[in-house]
Amino acid sequence: MNNLEKKKNIKLLQGNEACAEGALLAGVRFFAGYPITPSSEIAENMAFKLPKIGGKFIQMEDEIASMAAVIGASIAGLKSLTATSGPGMCLKQENLGFAIINEIPCVVVNAQRGGPSTGLPTKPSQGDMMQARWGTHGDHPIIALAPSTVNEILTLTIKAFNLSEKYRIPVILLLDEVIAHMREKVEIPAPEDIEVINRKKPTVPPEEYLPFKPDEDGVPPMANFGEGYRYHITGLIHDHKGLPTSNSQEIDAFIRRLHNKIQKSIKDIIIYQKYSLDDANIALIAYGSVARAAERTVKLAREEGLKVGLLKLLTIWPFCFEEVNKLAQQVDLIIVPEMNLGQMVLEVERAAQGKCRVVPYGRVDGELINPIEILGKIREEIRK
Amino acid sequence: MEERIETCLSGSGGQGLILAGIILAEAAGIYDGKEAVQTQSYGPEARGGASRSEVVISNSAIDYPKVIKADILLALTQTACDKYVKNLNKDGILVADSTLVAEIPNISNKIYLFPIAETAQKKFGTKLVTNIISLGIIVGLTEVVSQEAIQKAVCSRVPVKAKEINEKALLLGFDIAKELKIKK
Numbered sequence: 001m002n003n004l005e006k007k008k009n010i011k012l013l014q015g016n017e018a019c020a021e022g023a024l025l026a027g028v029r030f031f032a033g034y035p036i037t038p039s040s041e042i043a044e045n046m047a048f049k050l051p052k053i054g055g056k057f058i059q060m061e062d063e064i065a066s067m068a069a070v071i072g073a074s075i076a077g078l079k080s081l082t083a084t085s086g087p088g089m090c091l092k093q094e095n096l097g098f099a100i101i102n103e104i105p106c107v108v109v110n111a112q113r114g115g116p117s118t119g120l121p122t123k124p125s126q127g128d129m130m131q132a133r134w135g136t137h138g139d140h141p142i143i144a145l146a147p148s149t150v151n152e153i154l155t156l157t158i159k160a161f162n163l164s165e166k167y168r169i170p171v172i173l174l175l176d177e178v179i180a181h182m183r184e185k186v187e188i189p190a191p192e193d194i195e196v197i198n199r200k201k202p203t204v205p206p207e208e209y210l211p212f213k214p215d216e217d218g219v220p221p222m223a224n225f226g227e228g229y230r231y232h233i234t235g236l237i238h239d240h241k242g243l244p245t246s247n248s249q250e251i252d253a254f255i256r257r258l259h260n261k262i263q264k265s266i267k268d269i270i271i272y273q274k275y276s277l278d279d280a281n282i283a284l285i286a287y288g289s290v291a292r293a294a295e296r297t298v299k300l301a302r303e304e305g306l307k308v309g310l311l312k313l314l315t316i317w318p319f320c321f322e323e324v325n326k327l328a329q330q331v332d333l334i335i336v337p338e339m340n341l342g343q344m345v346l347e348v349e350r351a352a353q354g355k356c357r358v359v360p361y362g363r364v365d366g367e368l369i370n371p372i373e374i375l376g377k378i379r380e381e382i383r384k
Numbered sequence: 385m386e387e388r389i390e391t392c393l394s395g396s397g398g399q400g401l402i403l404a405g406i407i408l409a410e411a412a413g414i415y416d417g418k419e420a421v422q423t424q425s426y427g428p429e430a431r432g433g434a435s436r437s438e439v440v441i442s443n444s445a446i447d448y449p450k451v452i453k454a455d456i457l458l459a460l461t462q463t464a465c466d467k468y469v470k471n472l473n474k475d476g477i478l479v480a481d482s483t484l485v486a487e488i489p490n491i492s493n494k495i496y497l498f499p500i501a502e503t504a505q506k507k508f509g510t511k512l513v514t515n516i517i518s519l520g521i522i523v524g525l526t527e528v529v530s531q532e533a534i535q536k537a538v539c540s541r542v543p544v545k546a547k548e549i550n551e552k553a554l555l556l557g558f559d560i561a562k563e564l565k566i567k568k
Contacts, residue, residue, distance in 0.1 A: 012410045012420070037428075121428045182449055183406055183422040185413045295447040367425075371448050 013186045015179045016083075018150045019109060020045035021188055022157030023081045027196055028107075029055035030078040032069035034062055034088060037121045038177040039111035042083035063088035067095035067108070074099075074106045075233065077224030079161055083109035086128055087118055089135065096170055097136035098235050100258070103168035103212070103220065105199055107160045110172060111180035112288075114366050123366030124177035126288060126339040132172045133317050139255060141262040143269055144172040144317035146287040150184035156314060162197040163269060167261055168219050174316065176339070178289035178368050202229065212254075213240040218261030262318060271314040272323060276302065280309030282378060283331045285324065285348055287313040289368050290337050296371035301378060308378060319347045328352035333381055337361040337374050357381075389528055390451040391439045393518070394468050395460030395484075398431035400515030404458075405437030407519060407537045408529065412441040415533035421449040434463060441528060456526055458518050459485055460501070479521055481514075496525060496564045503560075504553065513553035516542075520557015525565065531558060 013021065019042050023031075031046035047057040056073070060066040063084055070080040084092060089110045099106055112128045114120025128135075132144040143163055147156040153175065160171040202209050202221040211231040214220045223229030236244035237251050245251060262269065276298050277283060286294040291312040301308035311327060313320060324347075328334065334356055336345040345360040352358050361377045363369045391408060393401045405422045413420035419442045427433035438451045453473040459465035459480040469489045472478060480488070482497040498521065501514045516538060523534045535554060542550045 010414065012406070012413050012422075122426055178423060178449065181424055183409055184446075184449075185420065289449070292447050292449055299447070368450055370450070370452060372452065 009188045009190070011186055011188060012183050013150055013154075014041060014181060014183045015150050015153045015175060016041035016111070016181070017045055018154040018186050019083070019157050019173070019175070020049065021186075022154040023107070023161070024049060024053070025154075025189070025191060025194055025196075026079060026158045026161035027198070028079045028081045028161065029053070030070065030073035030080040031055070031082065032058045032060050032066040032073070032080070033082045033084065034060055034066050036085045036088050038113055038180045039083040039085050039109060039175075041180075042081075042109060042111075046081065063091035064095060067092040067099075070106050070108075071095060071099050071102075071104050074104050075225050077226070079165070080106045081109070082106070083111065085111050085113045085121075086115040086125075086131075089128060089131060093136040097138055097140065099170045100136065100140045100142070101138075101235060101237070102233050103222070103258075104170070105161075105164040105168055105222075106170050107157070107164055108170060108172050109175060111175040111177060113177050114364075120366045122177065124289060124339060124368055125364070125366070126176060126290065126343070127364075128174065129316060129338075129340070129343040132174055139259075141169065141259050142172065142317050143167070143169055143262065143315070144174050145271075145314060146174045146316045147314065148179060148288050148291040148312065150179065150182060151186050152314065153179065154186055154188070158194055158196070159271075162195065165199045166197050166219070167265065167269075168199065168222060169262065172317075174288070176288045182289075206230065210240040211242045212238060214257055214261070218257050218264065266318055269315055269318065270320045270323075272320055273312045273314065275310040275312065277309035277311065277327070277330075280307050281331050282306065282308045282333045282335070282382075283327050284308065284310045284374065285313065285327075285334055285336050285344070286310065286338065287316055287344070290339060293369050293371045294337055294374060297374040297378070300371055300375050306378065306382075316344070319351065321347075321351045324348055324351035325353060325355070328355040328358075331356050333357045333359065335359050335361055335374070335377055335381065337363075337369050337377070339363055339369060388440060388442045388446070389455050390453065390473075391441070391456040391458075391522070391528065392436060392451045392454040392468055392471070393439070393458045394434075394436040394464035395458075396431075396464070397426055397429055397433045397435040399435065399460050400512065401435050401437045401458075401460070402426070403541065404515040404519050405439050407534070407541050408439045408522075409441075410541060411529040411533035411537035412439070415536045416529050418443055419446050421446045423449050434467075436464065436468070456522055456528060458522060460514065460518070462486060465489065477525065479518065479525070494568070496521070498560055498564065503556070507556065508549055508553060513550060516550045516553040517557040517560070520554040521561045521564070522557075524558040524561020
């Protein structure tokens with residue numbers, strides 16, 4: 001190994017290993033979980049590494065308890081992570097809602113496998129996109145990020161914690177079996193080279209602290225339990241003190257604030273990448289491992305003289321409505337390849353508002369969509 | 385020009401194909417300084433069941449991480465051979481275990497046959513090194529990664545107590561490749 005490589009710290013890492021690396025760089029010191037394929041290596045890595053740096057790893061009795069432990073640890077001031085797959089994600093939903101209503105920062109990884117139920121433990125899927133949005137009940141906001149390379153898994157894990165701390169909201173990191181288990185070269189950044197955001201702390205003394213009174217950005221400062229600030233936390237809709245309220249004005253203001261704190265920062269939250277879109281009249285929109293197939297399709301299509309481009313989404317919730325709307329005005333056709341029978345395509349249709357043709361392309365046999373079949377779909381649609 | 389080489393290592397669970405894929409990717413990515421992606425596909429069983437590991441190596445960034453048309457196919461079971469040979473590139477080569485793959489497909493590609501698992505058992509008293517001998521054969525035949533790189537990658541990825549036997553297995557693979565080349 002030469003000096004340059006040493007300095008750069010390049011490793012061949014599995015997606016799940018990169019997630020653990022990213023979490024540690026973001027400052028995570030607590031993990032609670034219940035291992036499940038294809039996410040287990042995240043738990044394995046955290047179990048190995050956390051105790052060495054003064055952190056805590058707990059294997060809980062199930063995913064409900066894991067999520068509860070993560071929430072507790074976060075309230076006590078530790079950046080907290082849990083990781084699971086579809087069956088476990090179902091169990092986490094109840095407490096995920098609790099974290100949303102109490103604005104508790106944490107990151108939940110869902111390495112998607114085939115479903116419903118225990119489905120296909122070792123095979124990829126993108127069947128949980130809508131679950132990420134609406135899995136827990138109630139009219140709530142959520143942030144979900146979806147990397148498509150091992151390097152992006154590392155950087156987006158850090159980003160997930162930053163957004164979570166900044167906006168006091170759980171962030172879902174949506175992986176799939178392919179990228180979770182995939183190994184790729186990763187440049188592990190030095191701690192001084194990354195931005196780490198920590199939650200806002202109160203500036204007032206404990207007796208004046210109102211735990212759910214927002215600042216101008218809509219986000220209330222968060223006191224950690226054990227630091228002298230005593231307050232009430234409940235799953236009920238609450239007032240600024242954290243006590244249950246049935247005052248309709250307070251209820252309305254509370255729910256609207258939860259949404260607005262995300263909505264007004266959408267530019268900070270939404271990330272995407274464009275490939276060959278400048279002159280495109282056909283666009284592909286994809287995320288996760290499928291985006292890598294789509295990227296290759298673009299190259300293959302360009303070789304045939306077809307003006308195809310790709311919009312790769314790294315933030316999938318909130319959905320990048322505005323960008324897709326603009327794209328729909330530019331192109332004649334949008335194809336949405338995804339490993340389900342039509343989830344993201346619904347959002348794309350909504351955003352396109354009928355300004356161009358939107359066509360789904362789904363695959364649900366447990367295999368990753370390949371570039372050739374997307375190209376086939378393009379040719380088929382052109383003939384129509 | 386983009387140079388993309390796709391390798392598919394196929395067989396059944398427990399034959400060490402995923403580790404072999406990781407070693408090959410590490411040789412290319414870390415020690416040869418190229419781009420490399422390794423993926424895998426396997427069933428829920430700990431042993432048995434179909435297993436395959438795919439490695440894409442390129443001199444530029446890799447988009448699609450899986451095999452589209454294999455340039456190199458290793459088959460360590462008949463089932464795997466029958467299934468993946470259809471996906472072999474027209475210039476691609478097939479390396480198969482001659483004992484485990486009894487029916488050789490009727491294809492125009494170059495085929496290299498050797499009793500790999502049997503040799504592992506005979507020379508080292510264990511079939512566990514079948515994967516490493518196979519890597520030695522593949523690298524010896526194709527130079528898909530440098531011999532130096534694969535040697536370093538083997539040593540860094542296998543358990544310390546098994547380093548010596550795996551290194552020997554790799555070198556045996558290189559020798560087998562030389563023999564196979566001469567025969568052709």
